[in-house]
Amino acid sequence: MEEVRLFDTATRSVKPLSASDGEALKFYACGPTVYGPAHIGNFRTFVVQDLLVRVWEAAGGKVDHVRNLTDVDDKTIRGAREAKLPLGDFTSKWAEIFIKDGKSLGLTPPMKQPKATDFVPQQIDLVERLVKAGHAYEADGSVYFRVKSFPGYGKLSRLDEREVKEGASGRADADEYAREQAADFVLWKAHKEEDGEVFWESPWGKGRPGWHLECSAMAMQIFGETIDLHGGGSDLIFPHHENEIAQSEAATGKPFVKHWFHVAHLLVENRKMSKSLGNLHTLKDVIRHGWDAFDLRLVLLSGHYRQPLNFSWDTMTAARHGRERLGRVRSKLEEAAKGKKAGAEEWGSFRGAWDALREDLETPKALAALYTAASTVEHKRKAGMSDEDAAKELAGLDHILEVFGVSALFEKQTEAPAEMKQLAKDREIARNAKDWTESDRLRDELALKGWEVRDGAGGWRLVRKPGTP
Numbered sequence: 253m254e255e256v257r258l259f260d261t262a263t264r265s266v267k268p269l270s271a272s273d274g275e276a277l278k279f280y281a282c283g284p285t286v287y288g289p290a291h292i293g294n295f296r297t298f299v300v301q302d303l304l305v306r307v308w309e310a311a312g313g314k315v316d317h318v319r320n321l322t323d324v325d326d327k328t329i330r331g332a333r334e335a336k337l338p339l340g341d342f343t344s345k346w347a348e349i350f351i352k353d354g355k356s357l358g359l360t361p362p363m364k365q366p367k368a369t370d371f372v373p374q375q376i377d378l379v380e381r382l383v384k385a386g387h388a389y390e391a392d393g394s395v396y397f398r399v400k401s402f403p404g405y406g407k408l409s410r411l412d413e414r415e416v417k418e419g420a421s422g423r424a425d426a427d428e429y430a431r432e433q434a435a436d437f438v439l440w441k442a443h444k445e446e447d448g449e450v451f452w453e454s455p456w457g458k459g460r461p462g463w464h465l466e467c468s469a470m471a472m473q474i475f476g477e478t479i480d481l482h483g484g485g486s487d488l489i490f491p492h493h494e495n496e497i498a499q500s501e502a503a504t505g506k507p508f509v510k511h512w513f514h515v516a517h518l519l520v521e522n523r524k525m526s527k528s529l530g531n532l533h534t535l536k537d538v539i540r541h542g543w544d545a546f547d548l549r550l551v552l553l554s555g556h557y558r559q560p561l562n563f564s565w566d567t568m569t570a571a572r573h574g575r576e577r578l579g580r581v582r583s584k585l586e587e588a589a590k591g592k593k594a595g596a597e598e599w600g601s602f603r604g605a606w607d608a609l610r611e612d613l614e615t616p617k618a619l620a621a622l623y624t625a626a627s628t629v630e631h632k633r634k635a636g637m638s639d640e641d642a643a644k645e646l647a648g649l650d651h652i653l654e655v656f657g658v659s660a661l662f663e664k665q666t667e668a669p670a671e672m673k674q675l676a677k678d679r680e681i682a683r684n685a686k687d688w689t690e691s692d693r694l695r696d697e698l699a700l701k702g703w704e705v706r707d708g709a710g711g712w713r714l715v716r717k718p719g720t721p
């Protein structure tokens with residue numbers, strides 16, 4: 253296969269990515285905590301991870317991608333209590349919305365999406381191993397990891413210069429803490445009144461797992477003791493990933509992760525996203541503003557993943573203009589190819605964009621190369637191009653669009669039949685009358701017949717659902 257290079261957070265260097273024993277790449281990604289809608293900043297990480305999967309496959313590799321769902325922690329328990337729902341009902345609702353949003357953004361479904369609550373026995377088992385080995389201790393029904401017992405603690409986040417505290421004064425009970433020090437962190441949490449019905453029986457009494465523990469137990473249960481690639485947002489480096497390393501390596505004595513992959517955060521109009529600023533956009537908000545999810549995908553890939561990226565509505569406009577231009581080039585090429593086809597492995601003039609992706613996912617370079625190549629090809633076509641050459645360039649363009657995960661945008665759209673248009677019109681009337689039951693029924697009827705109705709700034713349009721003949 254072709255080489256793919258990627259920055260590794262642990263060694264601070266760009267190095268070739270490799271799968272153990274030439275098998276499928278074991279890629280574990282920390283998934284969302286399902287207590288509310290994921291915002292577009294969360295999705296930046298998942299879109300970049302999806303790009304990596306696509307690049308690895310286009311380079312000739314196989315990948316086993318696992319992305320968990322955190323369905324028990326401080327936030328989900330609080331959310332379920334406030335919503336007056338059992339934890340499982342509350343988290344399944346948000347998990348479903350997350351998966352649906354991901355689909356709209358063109359995320360390839362992972363091989364597995366394990367839920368933390370399905371792995372509680374494995375988590376208890378891991379805590380017991382750590383207690384037996386002297387790396388963990390019980391206090392008031394909770395179990396803590398003894399940070400001083402693991403000399404490698406802090407390597408990933410370069411914590412070595414900071415203070416390491418031990419014992420009751422330096423313990424962190426919350427799932428998330430931002431202390432600039434290593435504290436003994438909680439592996440197993442004793443049941444508290446506010447946890448209500450959420451508890452499991454354990455050797456230390458009723459309780460529940462800590463957040464950091466969940467990922468270690470799931471990753472090792474699914475992949476074994478060492479995984480090839482572990483990813484997440486850069487805010488997870490400390491303490492989450494630092495703690496995952498400590499728990500896993502202290503228990504097994506083996507390296508937990510060979511390559512660390514972190515994606516920087518997203519800013520909105522140059523400001524940190526927050527509820528109080530009202531800029532915590534979700535995919536729903538973006539679509540409500542009349543944009544296509546794929547325009548957002550292109551924006552989320554427009555900056556290099558290791559740099560913070562600034563989102564603004566202007567960046568959406570630029571992305572849309574760019575892909576509309578690509579669409580025009582593509583349809584002219586399609587005409588010029590006169591039905592001739594080239595192999596799916598073809599890159600044509602788009603090889604430069606592909607090479608930029610293989611080198612640490614250099615998306616800004618790759619997009620620039622893609623647009624430049626599109627202009628060059630368009631000039632050549634105007635000057636006269638053979639059917640074969642047009643077919644090659646078309647295959648190359650489709651290939652790179654597939655790697656970027658946006659090819660669905662360019663699928664040939666067939667005109668919707670009159671019957672479908674009538675259903676969509678009826679739905680609009682129902683919507684205007686705020687008859688949501690009827691409008692949902694009409695939407696579902698269209699879906700059954702293979703058409704998706706999309707609402708945008710200029711009204712509705714009908715799109716043939718992928719996979720329908």
Ligand SMILES: [Zn+2]
Nearest residue numbers: 282283467492
């Ligand atoms: Zn995790």
